[in-house]
Amino acid sequence: MKRLSPRLALTATMLLSTQFAQAQTRLHEHSVAATGKTLAMRVCWTCHVVASDQPFAPMLNQPAPSFADIANRSNTSASALRRFLTKTHWDEATIPMSMPGMMLTDDQVGAVSAYILSLRKRP
Ligand code: HEC
Numbered sequence: 001m002k003r004l005s006p007r008l009a010l011t012a013t014m015l016l017s018t019q020f021a022q023a024q025t026r027l028h029e030h031s032v033a034a035t036g037k038t039l040a041m042r043v044c045w046t047c048h049v050v051a052s053d054q055p056f057a058p059m060l061n062q063p064a065p066s067f068a069d070i071a072n073r074s075n076t077s078a079s080a081l082r083r084f085l086t087k088t089h090w091d092e093a094t095i096p097m098s099m100p101g102m103m104l105t106d107d108q109v110g111a112v113s114a115y116i117l118s119l120r121k122r123p
Contacts, residue, residue, distance in 0.1 A: 029114060036115025039108055040067065047099070064099065071119035081113040 004012075040050040046059050049066035058064065070076055086109060090100040104112065 029118075032111050033114040033118040036108075036111035036113065036118075039104075039112050040115055043102065044112070067116050068119045071116050072121055076116070076120075078113050078117060081116060082109055085109045085113065 037051060040048075041054060044050050044067075045054045045056065047064040048058055049063065049068070051067070085102065085104060088099050088101055090098055
């Protein structure tokens with residue numbers, strides 16, 4: 001049997017480990033987004049359509065934008081979501097359509113943002 005040259009073996013190992021790392025990253029992103037979906041199903045759905053399989057419709061007369069709509073806006077990004085979710089607060093000037101501050105932890109902001117971004121339609 002022909003032996004693999006050390007250089008080829010090294011290249012193959014590097015390629016495999018890069019692919020493994022990429023697969024792990026995708027898996028991690030997927031589970032962060034899944035955590036975000038669970039959170040959204042518990043605290044955001046009263047005002048937003050957060051997922052097509054949510055058990056109840058939002059309760060606002062004028063529902064807030066759906067997460068799918070927010071995800072597909074051209075200016076939506078992880079940093080824009082973080083800014084909104086950490087800085088927003090209920091404002092008397094914009095009654096009745098203003099979102100209260102949700103008092104999320106840093107991890108929760110990351111998870112729910114990852115979930116929203118996962119709803120973006122791939123071109
Ligand atoms: C009490 C109702 C209510 C709840 C609960 C609520 N939202 Fe909202 N949200 C709104 C309304 C109303 C708007 C649109 C007006 C505004 O931007 O304040 C909005 C807008 C948004 C936007 C769009 C911001 C932009 O840039 O236009 C995001 C993102 C968002 N909400 C995320 C969330 C997340 C995540 C949760 C749960 C952790 C949540 N919302 C819970 C009412 C709510």
